Amino acid sequence: MSTLFTTATLADGRVRDVLVEGETIARVADAGTLDPADAAVDEVVDCDGKHLLPGAIDAHVHFREPGFTHKEDWHTGSRSAAAGGVTTVVDQPNTDPPTVTGEAVDGKVALAAESLVDFGVNGGVTGDWDPDSLFEHPIFALGEVFLADSTGDMGIEADLFADAVARAAAEDTVVTVHAEDAALFDRAALERADDGTGRDADADAWSAYRTAEAEAAAVERALAVGADSDAAIHIAHTSTPEGVDAASDAGATCEVTPHHLLLSREDLDNLGTFGRMNPPLRSEQRREAVLERVADGAVDIVATDHAPHTRAEKDASVRDAPSGVPGVETMLPLLLQEVREGRLTLERVRDLVAANPADVFGVDGKGRVAEGADADLVLVDLDATREIRGDDLHSKCGWTPFEGRQGVFPELTLVRGSIAYDARGDGERFGDAVGRNVRA
Incomplete structure (x- = not known):
């Protein structure tokens, strides 16, 4: 599975194309330089105006x-x-x-x-x-x-x-x-x-x-x-x-x-x-x-x-x-x-x-949007805020001490290239249980 994130703004303000192949980040390049056809990607995610974070x-x-x-x-x-x-x-x-x-x-x-x-x-x-x-x-x-x-x-x-x-x-x-x-x-x-x-x-x-x-x-x-x-x-x-x-x-x-x-x-x-x-x-x-x-x-x-x-x-x-x-x-x-x-x-x-x-x-391969790193990525729109409500969260306990505060929630979360959470479009969906022990 390969995914190309185009015109993604990174945390330091740089705008980049980010290519994910399998579980890793294969390329981080200047915006507009990675052609989906050349990369033969399965999905293209337009990130214009949004931030791609580790x-x-x-x-x-x-x-x-x-x-x-x-x-x-x-x-x-x-x-x-x-x-x-x-x-x-x-x-x-x-x-x-x-x-x-x-x-x-x-x-x-x-x-x-x-x-x-x-x-x-x-x-x-x-x-x-x-x-x-x-x-x-x-x-x-x-x-x-x-x-x-x-x-x-x-x-x-x-x-x-x-x-x-x-x-x-x-x-x-x-x-x-x-x-x-x-x-x-x-x-x-x-x-x-x-x-x-x-x-x-x-x-x-x-x-x-x-x-x-x-x-x-x-x-x-x-x-x-x-x-x-x-x-x-x-x-x-x-x-x-x-x-x-x-x-x-x-x-x-x-x-x-x-x-x-x-x-x-x-x-x-x-x-x-x-x-x-x-x-x-x-x-x-x-x-x-x-x-x-x-x-x-x-x-x-x-x-x-x-x-x-x-x-x-x-x-x-x-x-x-x-x-x-x-x-x-x-x-x-x-x-x-x-x-x-x-x-x-x-x-x-x-x-x-x-x-x-x-x-x-000392967790190798985590924590950065960089070539060769694990494709653990989060796509957020800083202009899209919502009120925090315990009833909307997914913990079994069903409450939060931050009830009523504003937050910026992800619209997409990848774990080693696999979708773990996707709130694009209507509703939300979760991925499979792909978690691994990082010390194994």
């Missing part, structure tokens, strides 16, 4: 399979990814069973045969993990390693963390860290929020409880342990400017989520416990400071921490509601809206969601 790599998703398929599974999660322009996802280990042994890795990879997009599987760390078997299997990275409990209760002690980081360094494997120090949580904040009815008078209590200081301290500790072993540390879902600065100053990499980038504690009156996540939402001042660092290059990656739960699960007290929000389908649309509104450049978005994740984690 498929996004979401380095942090929880597709919930095995163990929690009432929330999400590989089929529904990957459909949501494809509809949002994400062509590679990296699944985290806090499933049931957790991905802490080679056998568990094999089991999850087998389930991922249902994925429409390419994928990686992270190996995790618990008290009974099996590093020997784990590192014999094609894990994407080590992590998300939890320094405090979150969904799945996988928080570990300092000695085990140091041992795991040293082992990952010996295996030349990146360590992705969930950095929060539980010793610095403000437990009194939850007590103050309890109104005596089992519900909460203050949905902001979770942000007051899991303090910004707890994140900053844990980032510093993770970086120090990494330095002792000369390990590559990647700080997941950094929610504070202090955390970003600490990672940047140490030469480590970090990611920011769309919810920490675009939402703050001021949104919790509307979101309630649907806005509970770990780390929690921060002050508007901190949110703005994080956005500044995303724009100026201090942040390496935007990843979603896509962590769906059902509406019934989230509709509980702040003590009982599970942490996490969906986001794999809305990441790129929201960032493209930031481009439209002048807060980010298109090149910066390309780097944050495609080129940089490929570089940080």
Whole structure:
């Protein structure tokens, strides 16, 4: 199968013809220089006035399979990814069973045969993990390693963390860290929020409880342990400017989520416990400071921490509601809206969601529109915005914390040359489950 994209505007503003042959990008040439007849293509896509971007790599998703398929599974999660322009996802280990042994890795990879997009599987760390078997299997990275409990209760002690980081360094494997120090949580904040009815008078209590200081301290500790072993540390879902600065100053990499980038504690009156996540939402001042660092290059990656739960699960007290929000389908649309509104450049978005994740984690052939690269491509019209509605999204959970916001959604997503999502014309259609393990 071959496809010719004509007069496509790339993220850097160049207008090019892009020829896809099979699974790869065969040619990138000046617009108008590739003749469909000469190339003998099966399909010609006129991209005049539209942008052709590399498929996004979401380095942090929880597709919930095995163990929690009432929330999400590989089929529904990957459909949501494809509809949002994400062509590679990296699944985290806090499933049931957790991905802490080679056998568990094999089991999850087998389930991922249902994925429409390419994928990686992270190996995790618990008290009974099996590093020997784990590192014999094609894990994407080590992590998300939890320094405090979150969904799945996988928080570990300092000695085990140091041992795991040293082992990952010996295996030349990146360590992705969930950095929060539980010793610095403000437990009194939850007590103050309890109104005596089992519900909460203050949905902001979770942000007051899991303090910004707890994140900053844990980032510093993770970086120090990494330095002792000369390990590559990647700080997941950094929610504070202090955390970003600490990672940047140490030469480590970090990611920011769309919810920490675009939402703050001021949104919790509307979101309630649907806005509970770990780390929690921060002050508007901190949110703005994080956005500044995303724009100026201090942040390496935007990843979603896509962590769906059902509406019934989230509709509980702040003590009982599970942490996490969906986001794999809305990441790129929201960032493209930031481009439209002048807060980010298109090149910066390309780097944050495609080129940089490929570089940080060493994913060959991904993240760029270049000859010889995988034909992971997303076609978007920056003039075509639509309101984000949970009912229109494809995650099994059926809701979004970004309800009512504007986004720029793809009209076409290719995974290694195959159509994963197509919204051209009337309706939409999805492709087959062609996803591959990028570490296999």
